[in-house]
Every structure is written in C-alpha cells, then in structure tokens.
Amino acid sequence: MAADKNDAFHAPARKRTGSWGLLWIAAALAVIGVALSPLLLGLAYSRAGVDFGVIGDVGQAYGAASALVATTALVAVAASLIEQRRQVREVRLQLLDQTTDELVRLAMANPVYRQCWGARVSPGHVAEDLFYYCQLLVKLWTDSWEQRKIDEPLARAYLQSFFDSEVPRMFWERTGDWHCPGPARNHRDQFRVLVNEEYLRALRAGPPARSFEQFPSTDDSFPVINKPRTSRPLEFP
Structure with missing residues (x-):
C-alpha cells in the first residue's frame, strides 16, 4: 500500500479534552453578583441611614466594574462554544477511527473485499x-502513545x-514515510518519528532474527469437515 493509502488507517491527531465547568461557575457567579450588587448596596446604605445620592456615586464607579465582568462573561461563553465545537470534532474523529478499524477487519475476514x-x-x-495485522499493531501503539x-x-x-x-520490515518499507518524513507537528506525529528511527x-x-514464514492461505489447504474418505460405495457384511 502506498504511503497516501496508509494514511487512511490513521485518524487525525487529537488533543485532550479540558474541563470548562469551573470557568462556567465563575462566570455565572460574577454575572449574578453584578446583577444583585445595586440591590445589596441599596439595602446596606438604607439601613445605615446614608443619603441615597452616595449610592449614585458608587454606581458610577460600579459601571466600570460591571463592564469588566460582562466582558469576562462574554469571553467565557465564547471559549465554551469553541470547546464544544472541538469536542464534537473529537467525537467525529473517534467514529471515523472505529469505522476504519471495522473496514480493515472486514477485509481481513473476507479477502474478496x-x-x-x-x-x-x-x-x-x-x-x-x-500487513493488515501489522497496521493494526502500529495503530494500537500510536493510540496508546x-x-x-x-x-x-x-x-x-x-x-x-x-x-x-x-514481515514488519517489509510492511514499513512499503507503507511508512521513512524516506520522506514530514514535520512532527504534535504528540501523535512524534510516534511516527520513533517508528522511522527504529x-x-x-x-x-542487519538481518532480522525472524525470517518470513510461509503459511497455507487457501481454503484447499485446510481439511473439510465430514469429507468422505473414499468414493467407493459402502459395503456391508
């Protein structure tokens, strides 16, 4: 299989999914605090007998803080939307990965495909x-890495x-990118660098310790269940 065909076995690189729960909670508490702060200030000053005009002066100072908190909340919402989009892409890549594995195993089980x-x-x-089995091994180690x-x-x-x-040497000679390796742009690509180096x-x-071993690969090489041992008719005493 050519190098470009071998890429079909490899899912695009994936990053780990982070947690945005704390950011959501912080943004929500900030928004609630900003919304309730005028009421809380009014109650505090009214009980203390302070002129309500003082609250207006505080409100002017409060406007700048309110704008800052609102901006923070907007950034948090935008970051959350970006994270959700990345998570959806992650799920799609996993489904693509599973489909690829199923196709490879189908080809192994049914040579006609x-x-x-x-x-x-x-x-x-x-x-x-x-070669299909070698590909599954490399993919397993790549995912583990x-x-x-x-x-x-x-x-x-x-x-x-x-x-x-x-056999693995023949496999990587045909399917690997050892002759023209690309840049290692992420952690997943670094494993392909290790494969090429090894x-x-x-x-x-020098030569491998285990040479290629030929095994029967056709149905005719295996015994048939209940196959007659002879074509002669049965004889009874």
Missing part, C-alpha cells in the same frame, strides 16, 4: 493479512521487537 482497496498491500508471496499510556522507552522496546521480524536502526543492525 481487499481488491476494493486498490493495489496489493503486500508483495505477491506475502499474505495481505500480515497519544493517550500517554506508553512512554518513549516502552514504545522503542515494542518497535525494536517489531522490526526484528522480516526501522532504520533495525536495517543498520
């Missing part, structure tokens, strides 16, 4: 299932073992 992806993803002598469930030493350990087999490190280290 693989021709719909275009050219073969593996050389003619290598079963395509192996993005969610920070694995750190760099553990990721490199996985990749070193991965590329000590001939792939090239494995090539420099």
Whole structure:
C-alpha cells in the first residue's frame, strides 16, 4: 500500500479534552453578583441611614466594574462554544477511527473485499493479512502513545521487537514515510518519528532474527469437515 493509502488507517491527531465547568461557575457567579450588587448596596446604605445620592456615586464607579465582568462573561461563553465545537470534532474523529478499524477487519475476514482497496498491500508471496495485522499493531501503539499510556522507552522496546521480524520490515518499507518524513507537528506525529528511527536502526543492525514464514492461505489447504474418505460405495457384511 502506498504511503497516501496508509494514511487512511490513521485518524487525525487529537488533543485532550479540558474541563470548562469551573470557568462556567465563575462566570455565572460574577454575572449574578453584578446583577444583585445595586440591590445589596441599596439595602446596606438604607439601613445605615446614608443619603441615597452616595449610592449614585458608587454606581458610577460600579459601571466600570460591571463592564469588566460582562466582558469576562462574554469571553467565557465564547471559549465554551469553541470547546464544544472541538469536542464534537473529537467525537467525529473517534467514529471515523472505529469505522476504519471495522473496514480493515472486514477485509481481513473476507479477502474478496481487499481488491476494493486498490493495489496489493503486500508483495505477491506475502499474505495481505500480515500487513493488515501489522497496521493494526502500529495503530494500537500510536493510540496508546497519544493517550500517554506508553512512554518513549516502552514504545522503542515494542518497535525494536517489531522490526526484528522480516514481515514488519517489509510492511514499513512499503507503507511508512521513512524516506520522506514530514514535520512532527504534535504528540501523535512524534510516534511516527520513533517508528522511522527504529526501522532504520533495525536495517543498520542487519538481518532480522525472524525470517518470513510461509503459511497455507487457501481454503484447499485446510481439511473439510465430514469429507468422505473414499468414493467407493459402502459395503456391508
């Protein structure tokens, strides 16, 4: 599979979702405080026997604070709308990710659908299932890396073992971007940098410890249940 086709297996980079609850509460309390402050001031000054004109002077000073609080509330609402939009995009990316996984597994379970992806993803002598499975492994580690469930030493350990087999090397040679890597714009892209580094490190280290192993891949290679052992008619004593 070409590099551009391999991108279909990778969901766009995702960021962690933050919590805006505290910001909402602070903005709401500020707005309520501003709305009730004239009443509270009126009660306080009326009980103290202070001329109501003093309250008017306080109100003029209060206007600047009111404008500041209103601006803060507006910024909070705008930030919340932006966050909600990002969360919706996050959900859509997750659904896209799940759909991609389902399509790959469908192609693995039903080889007839693989021709719909275009050219073969593996050389003619290598079963395509192996490349599909390699892709699922890389995707699993990429998602784990993005969610920070694995750190760099553990990721490199996985990749070193991965590329000590001939099939993963053939897979990344065809589908990886090791020959023209793009910039690492986010945490997810950094994992692809690690994959490329460990792939090239494995090539420099020499042949893999595990060579390609040919397994039967056609239905004729497996026994058929209840298949007659002979075509001769049954004989009874």
